[in-house]
Amino acid sequence: MGIKLENVGIAVRDLDETIAFFTDLGLEVVGRDTVSGEWADTAVGLDGNHAKIAVLQTPDGQGQIELFEYLHPDAIETEPVLPNEIGMHRIAFSVDDIDEAIATAARHGCRPLRGVADYQGVYRLSYLRGPSGILVMLAQELQKD
Template structure:
C-alpha cells in the first residue's frame, strides 16, 4: 500500500477581534481579499468541535496566488481564550512570515494604521532584514526583506 501524499497547504487560520481591522492590516501588507462570508450551523461545528457556530470569515491571498490566510471572527460561540499577548517563546502558533521588497517602508505604513514594531528591524548576515510587528488588534507577524542578492 502506498503512503498518502501531501498535495498542498490551503491556508492558515487566524481568529481575530475585528475582521475589518485585520483585512485592512493584511491588505496594507499586500494580500488581497479573495472572499468574505458567514459560516454558520451545526455542520460547521462538527468540523471544529464547537457545536452550532456563527463565524464571519474572510479569505486573504498572497500576490503569487499560492498562500492564503483565513481570518475568522467568532460571533458565537464567543471567544474563550486570547493568545495575542503571549511572548514569542509560548507554545502554539506564533506568527506568519511575509517576504517584502522594502521592510522599512512597509513598517512605516503599518505603524500609520496603528501597528507596533516589536523590538527592532535587524539584519541577519548578508541575507535578510527581519522584524516582528503587531497589528492594532495584537496579531503578530514577521517581515523579511532579502538583501543578499541585490546589486549595489
C-alpha cells in the same frame, strides 16, 4: 499521500480592521462569508459555531490566510503570544521593502517589537504586533543568489 498547505487560520477581534491591515501590506481578499450550521459545528468542533470569515491571498498566489471573527460562541480573549511560547507562533511575509511595510503597519497602530535586525547581510527582519495581537514577521531579502 499528497499534501499541501491550504491556509493558516487566525481568530481576530475585528474582521474589517484586520482585513484593512493585511490588504494594506499587499494581500488580496479572495473570499468572504458568514458560516454557521451543523456542518460548521462538526468541522470546527463548537456547538452553535457562527463566524464571519475572509480568505486573503499573497500577490504570488502561493500563500493564504483565513481570518475569522466569532459571533457565537463568544470569542475568548487571551494574552498575545510571546516569541518563545509553545504553540501557534507567528505569520511571516517576505517583502520587497521592509521600511515601507513597517510604515504601512504603523498606519494601523502596529510597530516593531524592538526594531529591524540585519541577519548576516542576507535579510532585514522585524517582528511586530498586528491586529488582535497577531505576531507578524516581515523579512526583506538583501542578497539574491
